[in-house]
Amino acid sequence: MNSGGTLRWKMLALMLAGTVVIYVDRNVLGVLAPILKKELNFTTEQYSYVVSSFQIVYSFSQPVAGYLTDLIGPRLGYAVAAFVWGLAAALHALSTGWVSMAGFRALLGVSEAVAIPTGTKMSTIWFPSKERSIATGWFNSGSSIGSMITPPLVIWIAAAYGWRPAFFLTGGLGILLSIVWFWLYRDPEVHPLLSAAERAYIEAGRTPTPEVKPSFRAVLSRTKFYGVVIARFLTEPAWQTFAFWIPLYMVSVRGMDIKQFALFAWLPFLFSDLGCLVGGYLAPVFHSRFGLKLVNARLSVISLGALFMVGPALISFAANPIVAILCFSLGGFAHQMLSSMMYALMGDVVETADVATATGIAGMFGYLGGALFTLTVGALATTIGYEPLFALLFLFDVVAALVLWAFIGERAARPVTQPAQ
Known part of the structure; x- marks a missing residue:
């Protein structure tokens, strides 16, 4: 059947741009962590409190954000949220210590909670089922793109103007996004430019x-x-680690200064971006070329991603900082491959009317898992080191893949045997 037009891809591009902005605003903290620890006198444990304040508030806000997205639609909800998270991101510049920084992170968590439920909802209502994994792969790649461009952008701003302007300027992107989204986005049922075909x-x-x-x-x-809930709880710590702990680890343990780190910090997120896209296109290949059911094709991609998460488990064997960055890069590729597929699965396990609500609930448990792991890293990194904790991420993802097969995998029906005559 002829696709009849490309408007759905334009709406996806708008969602992708929004996801990029979200992850720029979210990851400024991680990039500036080595500077902020000195400027605001953070300890590693206090830094984990700042990070987890976002994660905990974000987690409990996601079910509400998802429900409201299903109820009022993505257009208004996402526009309001983008304005608030842009303002919250800018307010980080006013921080005087870890407590005030944690408060602004909590406000960011409330407003950004709408992001993934909206993206999942949008890809479900704008795309047929066979294209959904591709759509989720593309919109989820915005998290990697945003994370990839943040280190060089933010370190350049901080070096030229200071860390406070870095928060002000990146926060303004969210406010601009709010205006553009409300102006351009419509659901397919009411979009005046959507052709009949x-x-x-x-x-x-x-x-x-x-x-x-x-x-x-x-x-x-x-x-x-x-x-999906169990799998999100187990897999989310990986992305939180890449976003908030890599800069601190590479500077404090691997001996890089912040400018050296900026030269290589984009690599794990470039590979993460590739993981989103490869996973999105690989699932339809497994479905069409190998005859797997669509759900099983998505689960096969998740399983491959879980196995490739061996990268962070090998960090302790990395001979130099560049090899360590490459281990993180393999982990980023793997995690985003499986992460995109879990968003695509949401439309397979709940009704379309409940997709954002379900994504929000699953996201709540995912970010609770991320928060618990963050607090664990903050408490143990100075005693047992980062590397054993990074190795756990591989185990978590393998267990998550097995859980998904057990709960969601579609098994072939047994042939009916005729009784012997």
């Missing part, structure tokens, strides 16, 4: 669902959904 293509590739209000009860009644 493209509308038919999108609707033909989706499972028809009745128009109902989103429901927490409907989501929580689905057994398969709990597989």
Whole structure:
């Protein structure tokens, strides 16, 4: 069937741009962590409190954000959230110590909680099922792109003007995004530029669902959904580690200064970006070329990603800082390959009307897992070192893949045997 147009890809590009801005605003803290520890007298443990204040508030805000996204739609909710998170990001510049910084991080967590539920909702309503993994791979790649451009951008601003302007200027991106999103985005049902042919293509590739209000009860009644919840809890610590602990580790343990780190900091996130895209396109290949059911094709990509997460487990064997960066790069590629597929799975385990709500609930448990791991790193990094903690990320992802197969994997029906005559 002819796709009839490209408007859905333009909406996806807008979502991708929003995700880039989110992760720029979110990752400024991690990039500046070595500077902030000196300027504001953080200890490593206090830094973990600042990071976890975002993670904990973000986690509990996601179910509410997801429900509101399903209820009022992505256009208004995302626009308001972008304005608030841009303001919160800019306010970081007013911090006088770790306590005030933690407060601004909490405000950032409340507002950014709308991000992933909106992206998952948008890819579900704008794309047929066979293209959903590609769409989620592209919008999720914004997290890697944002994380990749943040170190050189922020370190340059900080070197030229100071760390406070770095927060002010990047926060302004969120406010600008708010205006652009509200101006350009519409759902497919009301978009005036969506052609009849493209509308038919999108609707033909989706499972028809009745128009109902989103429901927490409907989501929580689905057994398969709990597989996603457990997997998110286990896998989210990896991305939180890449975002908030790599700069501190490379400077404090591997001996890089902040400018040297900026030269190589983008590599793990470049590989993460590739992981998003490779995973998104690999699932349809497994489905069409090898005859796997679509759900099993997505799970196969997740399993490959889990195995490739061996990179962070090898950090302790890295002979020099560059090899350590490459180990993180393999981990970033692996994690984003499996992460994108878990977002794509959401439309397979719940109804379309509940996609953002379900994504929010799963995200809550994911970020709780990330917060617990962050606090663990803050408490133990100075005693047992970072490397054993990084090695746990590989184990977490392998267990997560096994859990998903157990809960969601589709098994072939047994052939009916005729009784002997």
